[in-house]
Amino acid sequence: MQVQLKVNGKAATLDVAPNTLLVQAIREQLRLTGTHVGCDTAQCGACTVLVDGHAIKSCNTLAAQHPGAEITTIEGIAAADGTMHPMQAAFKECHGLQCGFCTPGMVMSALDLCRQSPQASEGEIRDLLEGNICRCTGYQNIVKAVQQGQAAMARA
Amino acid sequence: MGASDFSKLPHIGEAIRRKEDYRFLTGAGQYTDDINLANQRVAVFVRSPHAHAAIRSIDASRAEAMPGVARVFTGKDVEGKMGGLPCGWLITSTDGTPMKEPPHPILAQGKVRYVGDHVAMVVADTLQQAKDAAEAVEVEYDVLPAVVRVEDAKKGPALHDAAPDNRCYKWAIGDKAQVDAAFAKAAHVTKLDLVNNRLVPNPLEPRAAIGSYNRASDEYTLYVSNQNPHVERLLMTAFVLGLPEHKVRVIAPDVGGGFGAKIYLYAEDVALTWAAKQLNCAIKWTCERSEAFLCDAHGRDHVSHAEMAMDQDGKFLALRVHTDANLGAYLSTFSTAVPTILYATLLAGQYTTPQVYCEVDAWFTNTAPVDAYRGAGRPEATYLLERLVTRCAWEMGLGQDEIRNRNFITQFPYQTPVALQYDTGDFHACMDKAKKLAEVEGFAARRKASEARGLKRGIGYSSYIEACGIAPSNIAGALGARAGLFECGEIRVHPTGSVTVFTGSHSHGQGHETSFAQVVAARLGIPIENVDVVHGDTGRVPFGMGTYGSRSISVGGAAIMRALDKIETKAKKIAAHLMEASDADIEFAGGEFTVKGTDKKIPFGQVALTAYVPHNYPLDKLEPGLNETAFYDPTNFTFPGGTYIAEVEVDPATGVVRIDRFTAVDDFGTIINPMIVEGQVHGGLAQGIGQALMEQCVYDRETGQLLTGSFMDYAMPRADDLPSFRLDTNATPCTHNPLGTKGCGEAGAIGSPPAVINAVLDALADLGVKDIDMPASPSRVWEAIQAAR
Numbered sequence: 001m002q003v004q005l006k007v008n009g010k011a012a013t014l015d016v017a018p019n020t021l022l023v024q025a026i027r028e029q030l031r032l033t034g035t036h037v038g039c040d041t042a043q044c045g046a047c048t049v050l051v052d053g054h055a056i057k058s059c060n061t062l063a064a065q066h067p068g069a070e071i072t073t074i075e076g077i078a079a080a081d082g083t084m085h086p087m088q089a090a091f092k093e094c095h096g097l098q099c100g101f102c103t104p105g106m107v108m109s110a111l112d113l114c115r116q117s118p119q120a121s122e123g124e125i126r127d128l129l130e131g132n133i134c135r136c137t138g139y140q141n142i143v144k145a146v147q148q149g150q151a152a153m154a155r156a
Numbered sequence: 157m158g159a160s161d162f163s164k165l166p167h168i169g170e171a172i173r174r175k176e177d178y179r180f181l182t183g184a185g186q187y188t189d190d191i192n193l194a195n196q197r198v199a200v201f202v203r204s205p206h207a208h209a210a211i212r213s214i215d216a217s218r219a220e221a222m223p224g225v226a227r228v229f230t231g232k233d234v235e236g237k238m239g240g241l242p243c244g245w246l247i248t249s250t251d252g253t254p255m256k257e258p259p260h261p262i263l264a265q266g267k268v269r270y271v272g273d274h275v276a277m278v279v280a281d282t283l284q285q286a287k288d289a290a291e292a293v294e295v296e297y298d299v300l301p302a303v304v305r306v307e308d309a310k311k312g313p314a315l316h317d318a319a320p321d322n323r324c325y326k327w328a329i330g331d332k333a334q335v336d337a338a339f340a341k342a343a344h345v346t347k348l349d350l351v352n353n354r355l356v357p358n359p360l361e362p363r364a365a366i367g368s369y370n371r372a373s374d375e376y377t378l379y380v381s382n383q384n385p386h387v388e389r390l391l392m393t394a395f396v397l398g399l400p401e402h403k404v405r406v407i408a409p410d411v412g413g414g415f416g417a418k419i420y421l422y423a424e425d426v427a428l429t430w431a432a433k434q435l436n437c438a439i440k441w442t443c444e445r446s447e448a449f450l451c452d453a454h455g456r457d458h459v460s461h462a463e464m465a466m467d468q469d470g471k472f473l474a475l476r477v478h479t480d481a482n483l484g485a486y487l488s489t490f491s492t493a494v495p496t497i498l499y500a501t502l503l504a505g506q507y508t509t510p511q512v513y514c515e516v517d518a519w520f521t522n523t524a525p526v527d528a529y530r531g532a533g534r535p536e537a538t539y540l541l542e543r544l545v546t547r548c549a550w551e552m553g554l555g556q557d558e559i560r561n562r563n564f565i566t567q568f569p570y571q572t573p574v575a576l577q578y579d580t581g582d583f584h585a586c587m588d589k590a591k592k593l594a595e596v597e598g599f600a601a602r603r604k605a606s607e608a609r610g611l612k613r614g615i616g617y618s619s620y621i622e623a624c625g626i627a628p629s630n631i632a633g634a635l636g637a638r639a640g641l642f643e644c645g646e647i648r649v650h651p652t653g654s655v656t657v658f659t660g661s662h663s664h665g666q667g668h669e670t671s672f673a674q675v676v677a678a679r680l681g682i683p684i685e686n687v688d689v690v691h692g693d694t695g696r697v698p699f700g701m702g703t704y705g706s707r708s709i710s711v712g713g714a715a716i717m718r719a720l721d722k723i724e725t726k727a728k729k730i731a732a733h734l735m736e737a738s739d740a741d742i743e744f745a746g747g748e749f750t751v752k753g754t755d756k757k758i759p760f761g762q763v764a765l766t767a768y769v770p771h772n773y774p775l776d777k778l779e780p781g782l783n784e785t786a787f788y789d790p791t792n793f794t795f796p797g798g799t800y801i802a803e804v805e806v807d808p809a810t811g812v813v814r815i816d817r818f819t820a821v822d823d824f825g826t827i828i829n830p831m832i833v834e835g836q837v838h839g840g841l842a843q844g845i846g847q848a849l850m851e852q853c854v855y856d857r858e859t860g861q862l863l864t865g866s867f868m869d870y871a872m873p874r875a876d877d878l879p880s881f882r883l884d885t886n887a888t889p890c891t892h893n894p895l896g897t898k899g900c901g902e903a904g905a906i907g908s909p910p911a912v913i914n915a916v917l918d919a920l921a922d923l924g925v926k927d928i929d930m931p932a933s934p935s936r937v938w939e940a941i942q943a944a945r
Contacts, residue, residue: 033190036361044360078182091181095831098665098839100412102412107181127875135359140881141838
């Protein structure tokens with residue numbers, strides 16, 4: 001079946017099986033491999049993308065459920081000249097990543113978190129990141145990065 | 157260049173932001189599953205649903221006839237065509253007999269021995285086709301009784317013909333007679349039984365591999381999520397497939413975390429590589445998380461009894477330990493070294509205990525193979541010793557800090573009674589710094605405030621030491637290692653003065669592309685942007701032993717320093733020629749060559765260009781080019797150490813433990829990039845605190861089924877489970893490597909579990925709770941409180 005999507009600002013028509021997960025469509029058909037699969041139970045959040053501005057776990061929904069949706073993946077948030085989004089820059093500045101595997105999902109969750117709760121405190125940020133597992137960083141620097149990204153986005 | 161000169165170089169000790177982050181942050185990282193090759197098929201493994209069973213028959217005919225299926229490989233297909241997976245470390249029992257090393261087949265031969273054991277490999281055009289066909293492989297089993305715990309293995313049915321009593325080895329270290337004599341005249345003996353809980357490493361990227369074969373060149377390429385590609389190639393070619401190494405290239409691209417689980421040679425990697433030639437195609441396998449729980453090597457799983465003999469002042473006289481180690485169903489690559497060489501040799505800890513004796517029995521059970529996980533043996537040793545030391549303090553009526561201060565080693569080098577010689581350290585200084593940073597003097601007031609809210613507050617100490625930078629090849633060989641433990645580094649200076657570094661260590665999150673570049677840039681006096689680091693590819697890097705045991709900078713970095721020594725020596729000769737001076741008069745600093753006592757100078761870039769455009773060059777004495785390789789074999793381990801202090805609040809009504817503050821003061825020797833080092837400590841602490849409070853791999857004792865088989869059942873630490881940490885360091889640089897570094901990757905996971913449990917027990921002491929095993933989950937804590945009432 002055909003599904004029309006707008007992915008990172010570009011229209012895309014996908015020919016998918018009805019049981020194709022959104023993450024499979026993103027990774028395998030669109031070849032946007034920044035979105036990762038870290039588990040099979042929708043627990044880890046490495047596959048998080050924005051659908052119409054809301055963070056969702058793309059391993060837990062079918063591509064066919066989102067006709068006409070605007071999808072934003074990690075590949076779609078930097079400026080056209082490659083300049084990183086303030087949240088990406090904050091992760092680098094605060095050393096909020098190590099192996100980088102959970103990072104795209106973490107950044108996408110952070111963007112939605114800042115949209116929902118622009119004033120979130122450290123405790124609230126920890127709470128709101130509950131859906132994303134990082135095995136490397138111990139989260140401290142991720143929380144710091146989100147705070148810094150939050151401040152930068154508020155200024156922008 | 158020596159360690160003290162190195163630490164004074166510009167930018168050493170500076171928190172330079174990571175070069176690798178741009179690609180990870182923009183989705184441009186390339187992990188194995190992101191790669192697709194031409195003519196690629198997909199593999200799915202049929203895994204045993206039983207913990208222990210005889211395979212009566214396998215019928216793959218229906219599966220092989222299904223759409224898209226290329227082949228189903230079973231044990232019969234590989235039998236006699238390849239060896240089994242080798243164990244990399246041979247342990248000899250105390251009675252002189254070699255350890256039992258039963259066959260570890262690539263695909264099961266006659267029997268399966270754990271849930272998840274490899275029974276067949278299905279190769280098809282698509283993942284869905286392979287999965288469907290795997291369902292259609294008909295396997296008839298005769299289910300046999302399973303053993304899960306070591307106490308059951310001792311009297312259970314034999315898993316392997318080669319080990320009729322299920323024991324792999326019975327090993328010991330130390331002088332038993334001397335230890336017994338010390339116990340006989342002790343003023344007080346403290347005893348403790350404890351369990352070091354089995355863990356699943358869970359790097360966030362599941363393992364993945366693509367085996368491929370080129371018929372024209374007769375060459376294999378294996379892409380694999382692995383921590384040490386050369387070792388993978390060595391084991392696969394020399395021990396299993398009998399292929400010449402030059403025909404096999406192993407590439408470990410971006411790797412999404414390892415923590416030990418990706419050190420090993422796994423059956424999947426071999427099967428894919430071998431089958432790629434049989435089917436003349438590339439074959440990809442990506443592990444799913446629930447599959448990873450079954451078939452990745454697990455960590456820890458010790459049951460121990462420990463006793464400390466003391467004089468009337470709480471001075472340690474002797475330590476006696478017996479440990480049963482669960483090795484799982486088969487011997488994973490380094491499994492046998494973990495409860496012996498990497499564990500018992502650390503039992504002296506930071507203390508002057510004159511006598512230590514430790515016996516280790518290692519057992520086979522119907523569980524996934526157990527191997528080194530972050531820290532590997534040292535967390536087990538530290539947990540045992542630091543829990544015991546705190547209990548000694550309580551029984552002797554001393555503070556947790558006081559008993560440690562009374563027993564700390566103060567003279568270096570220090571020879572322990574269990575083989576190791578510590579080169580340097582300052583344990584009192586770490587303790588003092590930690591107490592200050594943790595604001596220990598305010599603890600009593602904080603405890604009172606907690607009590608006013610109905611909560612119990614406790615403080616727990618842990619002073620760990622570990623052995624990193626594994627280690628001299630000759631000593632490792634004498635202790636049973638089948639491999640050398642050196643590292644290799646190549647420095648390729650390009651004509652315009654930029655540099656590519658090829659290192660045998662592998663980065664899977666540790667930031668080598670930055671810290672290694674930092675070392676080279678500082679040493680050559682060039683911008684860090686002019687240095688790139690290549691790792692993880694046997695086709696590009698000369699050789700390497702990979703990354704584990706916090707060895708990368710201390711061993712891999714030292715190899716790079718040796719290669720830089722050679723670069724500097726040759727470059728000075730070129731500079732001497734250009735400036736018409738004697739070699740001996742050339743000095744090199746800040747990226748410039750100067751002639752002693754003159755104002756003559758030329759920059760590094762000019763020397764590099766001269767080496768490649770040798771129009772004015774001593775061609776009669778010197779080869780063109782500026783490219784050097786060094787292999788570095790360390791003369792000793794490095795010994796990071798530190799003191800950790802945990803402060804917890806326990807809700808006695810629910811059993812919930814909250815870490816209120818966590819303080820870690822470490823001695824890592826010279827620090828190259830403090831930002832990266834702090835990040836490593838944070839990650840280690842998260843895993844150690846995870847072990848202490850949450851993580852536990854559970855098998856059903858009767859059936860051997862894995863009960864914690866996904867992130868739904870196995871509690872992984874999340875952002876709201878952890879506090880922000882208070883960190884500091886106190887350096888005593890390593891005395892025997894050219895950087896003075898000691899290694900920081902595992903410290904957090906080693907030092908934190910006993911600190912947390914000691915704090916929980918301190919909190920619950922006046923409720924009568926005397927002991928609790930990890931993980932101190934709410935239900936366990938609550939039950940312990942009820943039982944004590």
